[in-house]
Amino acid sequence: MDRRDLLAAGAALGTAGLAGCAGLFETQSARRGQFTTVEDRGPQVYHPTHSDGMTMIGSGTNGRYRLGLMYSYAHAFWTITGSDTNRADVGDEETVHLMATVWDDETGTVLPSANVSAEVLKGGETVDSRSLWPMLSQNMGYHFGDNMVLDGDGTYTARIEVGAMQARRLGALRDAFDEGATIEVEFDHERSTIGDLPYEEFPDEKGNAGALDPAEMDAPIAQVPEPDALPGTVLGSATSGDAEFVAFRPDDAPEFVDGGAYLAVSPRTPYNRYPLPFMGLAGTLSRGGETLFEDRFEPAVGPEIGYHYGAGVEAVESGDSLALAVNTPPGVARHEGYETAFIDMPEMDLTLEA
Template sequence: MRRRDFLRGVGAAGAAGLAGCAGLVRTRAANVPPVIENRPNAVYVPSHVEAMKVSGVASAGAYRCALTYSFPHRFWTVSIDRTERVSIREDDAVHLMPVVWHAETGVVPVTTNPKIEISEGGETVTSLSPWPMLSQPMGYHFGDNVELPGDGTYDVTVRTGAISAATDALAADAATFEFEFDYARETVRDIEFTTYPDEQGSTGAVPPMEMETVPTSQVPKPDALPGRPLGAATSGDAVFVATAMEDATPFGGTAEETYLAVSARTPYNRFVLPMMSLSATLERDGETVFEGSLSTALHSELDYHYGASVPSVDAGDVVRLAVDVPPQVARHEGYETAFFDVPPVEIA
C-alpha cells in the first residue's frame, strides 16, 4: 500500500506526535536520560524519544520537502562496523531534518544527499551536509545538530542531488527548496519528549510518528510488493523480503531475465535499511545459477531495495543472502547496537 494518505493536507505545518506512547511526557527543560547501560546487540526500546515540529513545506518538480526540527540530541555515526557517539554541544540550537518525498507516491528516497545553507539578513550563518540517519519514531532521514546565534527568522535553503538509482517516475534532477525558519529558544525548549522508564533497554521498538504532513520511510508490507513473492527471513534483527519480477527490462536487464529484488527493513516498524553491501547466491538443484552483489535501486512500488537480473527464479530454488557491509547510516538511540552482526540467511 502506498502512502498517499499521509499526503492529504500537505502544507499545514505543526507538531508531529507519537502513536501509542504510554511513557512519561516531559519537556526539554527536564534532563535527558543517560545512555542505557548493558544495551542488547539488537533493536531495543530507547530511554526516550523526541517530538518534532514542521517549519514549512516546499515543492520542486515532482518532489516536496518539509523542514523539520527538534531539540538537539545525541546520536551515533557509523564507520563500517564501528560507532562513535555524537554528544550534544553547549551551543547546539536545534536538530534540523529536511525530509524529501515524491509527491504522488509518498516514497522517501534514500539518495537525495541534501545540503543546507542557513542565512540571516543575506549573510551565511552556517552550512552543512546532514547525516543519513535511522530513528525509531521517524525512520530513515537526514539530520544534524545545528548552532544558531540567537532567536530570529532565518532563510534556509535545502539543495538535493539528483535522485540516483531510480528506475521509473521517481527519477529527478537536482532540486532547491527555500524556507523561512522562525527560531526561538523557548519554542524549542518546550518540545515534548517521551520517556520509557519501564521498557527502556528491552528488545522492541517505539511506534512510528503520526505525521499529518510528512510520510515516513516505511517500505511496503511483504504482500504489497510487486512480482512473485519468494519469502522472507530475519538475521541480526534485519528483515529481508524477496520477490521476483519476470521482466527485468525496467531494471537494466532483458525481458527474458527475471529481476530478483530484496527489500531490507527494520523489525517492528518496517523502516528501510539502506546503504549496506548485500550479495546473493541463487542455487538450483545444487548448482549455482547466480552469484554476485545486489545493486541498490529505487522503484515506486518496490521502494528502495537491492536487486539483480538473473536468468530465472524457479520453484525449489534457494536464495542465500550475505551482508558484506552493514548499513552505513548514523543511528538514534535504539538502533545503534543493531544490524552489525548479520549472519548469512537463506530463503527457500
C-alpha cells in the first residue's frame, strides 16, 4: 500500500549524539547487522534496548516552513497498516536513516504534514528517492524518516517536498500552510561520521515501562502541554492503549465553530507527551440520556494547544457524558519502545466536569 494512501485511510536540531553520549560504541557495520528488542513485551510503551546516536546535517526554509535534516545509521522500525504492525528491516544497500522535522518558522509549532518526500542527489544525479514515513521515536518525537542510500563520501543535496497541512490550523497558523513547499538542504557526508555516532545500551532498563527522555534540540520538538497548562478548562481524562486522552474546552472557540463550544481531545504518549497524529477518533456527547453530538473529531493544530482533535458542539456542561472511540490507531511508524502501544485502544467513557 502506498504510504500516502495508508495515511488517508487511517521538532535544525541538535548535534552529534543527540540520543545519548555515554555508553557502548560499536562500528557501523556491526550495528547494521543486528536487530534488538525485548521478548514478551506487552501492549505498552517500554524502555528500549538501546539508543541510537544521530547528527544534524543541515536545515533550510521556504516561506514559513522550516526544516531540520538529520541522519543516523540505518536501523529497523515498524510501520502500521490498520492495526497490524510490520517490521521494516534494513535493505542491503541502505546506509543511513534520514530524518526530517518540519515546523513553523514564526511560532515554532511542529507541523503534522501527512506527505513528505525526499530526493537525494549527488553531482546533480538522483541517488535515492522515496516518500518518508511519519514516525514516532522516544528521543525525537514526531518526525519523518526512512532508511536511504548514500553513494559514498561527498556533497549531497536533499530535496524535500512538504505537502500542504491537512489538519485544521488555529490561532497564528490559521491562514498559513494551505500549500506545500520544496526545501533543499546541501550537506557533506563522510562514512566515518556514521561509524563514529554513539550507541548506548540499557541492559537493566530494557523492557520496563518507561521511555527515553526527549533529545536536547536547538529547535522545537512536538510535545503537547501538561493538562493544567492547556489554554482552557480541562473536562476529564482517560487512558486507552497506554495513551492518555485529555478532554478540554479552549477559552476561545475557533472561527469555524458557529456559536457553540469547541470540544477538544488531546491524545498523548505517556512520559514524554508526544502527540499521536493520524488517528481516527469519534465521540458521542450525551446529557441526561439525550445524544447531543455523535461524529468524528477532526485533527487540528495550534501554537498553544499543539496537535489535537476537536469538534464544534452546542455546549458542554458538568455531568455530560463523553464516549470516545478510536476507530483507527495513530497512523505513524514507530521506533523501538512504541511499536506495541497505541494499537488496541478500547472505548473510553468520561463524565465531564465543566
